[in-house]
Amino acid sequence: MDDPAAHMARAVELAALGLGTTSPNPVVGCVVLDARGEVAGEGFHAYAGGPHAEVVALRAAGERARGGTAYVTLEPCDHTGSTGPCTKALLAAGVARVVYAVPDPNPVAAGGGERLRAHGVEVAHGLLEEEAERVNAAWLTSVRLGRPYVTWKFAATLDGRSAAADGTSKWITSPEAREDVHRLRAGADAIIAGIGTVLADDPLLTARPAKQSARPAERSARPAERSARAAERGAVRGEPLRVVVDSRARTPQGARVLDGAAPTLVAIADSTETGLAADLVRLPYGPDGLDLRALLTELRRRGVVSAFLEGGPTLAGSFVRQGLVDRVVAYVAPALLGSGRAALGQAGVSTIAGIHSFVFEEVSLIGPDLRLVARPGTPKEK
Template sequence: MREPTSLADAAHMARAVELAALGRGTTSPNPVVGCVVLDASGEVAGEGFHAFAGGPHAEVVALAAAGERARGGTAYVTLEPCAHTGRTGPCAEALLVAGVTRVVVAVADPNPQASGGAQRLRARGVEVEVGLLADEAERVNEEWLTFVRLGRPFVTWKFAATLDGRSAAADGTSQWITSPEARADVHRLRAQADAIVAGIGTVLADDPHLTARPAESGGGLAGHAVRRPPLRVVVDSDGRTPLTARVLDAAAPTLLALADDADSPLEDGRAEGLPALAGVEVVRLARMQGGLDLHGLLKHLASRHVVSVFLEGGPTLAGAFVREGLVDRVVGYLAPAFLGEGGAALGPAGASTIADTHRLEFQEISPIGPDLRVTARPVPKEK
């Protein structure tokens, strides 16, 4: 007989969440999903996760591992099994064919094109429960869930600073405030994102490459898919990006976000005396007070199936994102050092009084080499 206790159910779903996390960075624009299948006696018969877009879904992988043992068993899935046919068949149907009699789901699918799996299973006599470990499953899949629910990418703002909050010295130098270990960790996070966003100030000051080192990239199953390099996005209201900027090279595609009234020789990827710049595109956005329409930028990125954004802009751009309520997660690398003067990590963010403070809650604080990595999330403001 299958295990009847909620503790057993929770343990199996927790394992499914762990499995889902293995797909982070390689499934976009699809969600990360984990699945555990038990046989009729309650023993684990198969496990799986969605490893890459276009590949088999978690349920299919777990059912293949379970084989005939799935018949009469239970499946634990972090996201409601899909009911539509895309690049792969509907997972709800795969569960029915396998003879699974009970399905435990953590999070209902908010995508109207794919939802309905639970209803389809129930209609065929399968016992379906929804909501077990929903918070944990939401957290591991937060990028995709934000993308579907809000129609924009999930935004992570990363910064590096001294303990007194300085991201650059008084003379403008900023390399390197943090350690090699912290910088390697940044490349790991970059590689998991669909787009890396920086402002023109950062491009002019540091000439960054905005790429993820291949040795640091990862997530999911090695060898199953070639992860596309993150799209490089430069927020450049007035079209000041130099033609020699490293962000315009062929290492990765680049999108220049310009004001709709700005002049730029890079329009349509052309420049005087130069052939079309391969992989460079331009998007025109409305000029807003203090910069560009960031909501419009994120909407455009969503139309390109960009699910997650890694924001590495300077203090001005970061402040604008925070002010507009467009930062979903903050990852700060704090070096055990003081400067006492120099540039702050965050510019004006619309908090002129204590009552307007942007409050955060810590999620994780961990050592990275000699530095600290602090992960925090905005606390929704009371209306």
């Protein structure tokens, strides 16, 4: 039976299987029904340069797609890039109706809905738009705002401390939480840290997820989808770009972040003189430090769609203060310190009226720790 909401929900679930390997392309899921309203094919965009979700689903449906309906999370593209237009594939398959959740904001690819209508296909959009927007938030943010989608991650005790009074911070959270962080890192295009973190911890800033780890969406997927997803991830995904925010170029030449295990970009002030042998980007420097918007614009120019912020409290405060955090992932350990470094530094709030409001999207246990996922919003959205 044709249950529109259920079919689009399945398309959203399929789209999530592409998270982490499609950049700089969007994640997209598609479900194709035959003329009787029965599922004939499913597909998702698995990796950049690979077939789009509609093409995968149409191949699975074969002749059963003729006279049927396609449910797609993003408006079918109407341009030729590394692959042909999805509108052409839908028309060739004889699909009679297309329902998509989110209009394509990319002017290069937009217009698919109108193209299909012009050829007699019934088109509707807006079904489960919020859910489809959420799963594709990184790509949509990068297109609409011209900058990467920024996730700020931190780990803290129940009283909000990220380090003890003597500066020690290993390990506040459990091995399970740390493994989850590496999984999230692996899904980002860039990992950002400040010079304070580099000098204090000498981190690698690489993604080292366990091979058996899987996203919730992968765990709920069918076995064949999980196998294909794992193979594609291993085949096409490299290490995220490591980014060090270092206005005065204090990064030691022997720092592990410059070890060549992954590409590294060091952001310095445009007036800083340095002999540091690294890929440098010079940015304007003002009262708030390096121009973080200029940094994000440069990262987007380099193809970064999603960035994972792991800087200390000072850098995190600057990002929050400037409204550049799109998601917060907090790992809270069941422990208390009573003193020590707070997880967040100055965020531009001097009175409760200026509070930065967020809405929880997820609350879950990771080992013994609590993981909280939130996005900017207001309590009215709850």
